[in-house]
Amino acid sequence: MRVAVTGATGNVGTSVLAALAADAAVSSIVGIARRAPAVALPKVEWRAADVVTDDLVPLFEGADAVVHL
Numbered sequence: 488m489r490v491a492v493t494g495a496t497g498n499v500g501t502s503v504l505a506a507l508a509a510d511a512a513v514s515s516i517v518g519i520a521r522r523a524p525a526v527a528l529p530k531v532e533w534r535a536a537d538v539v540t541d542d543l544v545p546l547f548e549g550a551d552a553v554v555h556l
Contacts, residue, residue, distance in 0.1 A: 488512050488513050488514060488551045488552065489513075489514060489515045489516075489517070489549050489550050489551050489552075490507055490513055490515075490516050490517070490550060490551065490552045490553070490554060491516075491517040491519060491546060491547050491550040491552070491553045491554070492504060492507070492516060492517065492518055492519060492553075492554045492556065493519045493520075493538050493543070493553070493554070493555045493556055494519075494520065494538075494555070494556030495518035495519055495520050495531075495533075495556075496518070496520040496522070496524055497520075497556060499556050500518075500520070500556050503554055503556070504516060504518060504528055504531060505528075507530070508528060508529045508530045508531065513530060514530070515530055515532065516528075516530050516531045516532070517531075517532050517534055517546055517547075517550065518531045518532065518533050518534070519534050519535075519536050519538070519543070519546055520533070520534075520535065520536075521535065521536070521537050522535055523535040534546050538555075
């Protein structure tokens with residue numbers, strides 16, 4: 488399963504990423520934040536985007552689920 492997570496660098500977002508990364512059913516995660524962090528996390532591909540002004544459709548392509556925080 489591929490999951491996209493907006494607000495991935497916030498307090499809740501980082502916990503969601505950790506839980507998803509630990510789930511064997513999740514193969515990849517797209518972490519979306521205004522500024523992509525330099526931190527590498529298992530299964531996470533970082534994408535920098537602003538949910539207010541940027542087109543998120545390309546970031547959601549191929550996602551089986553979207554978690555919007």
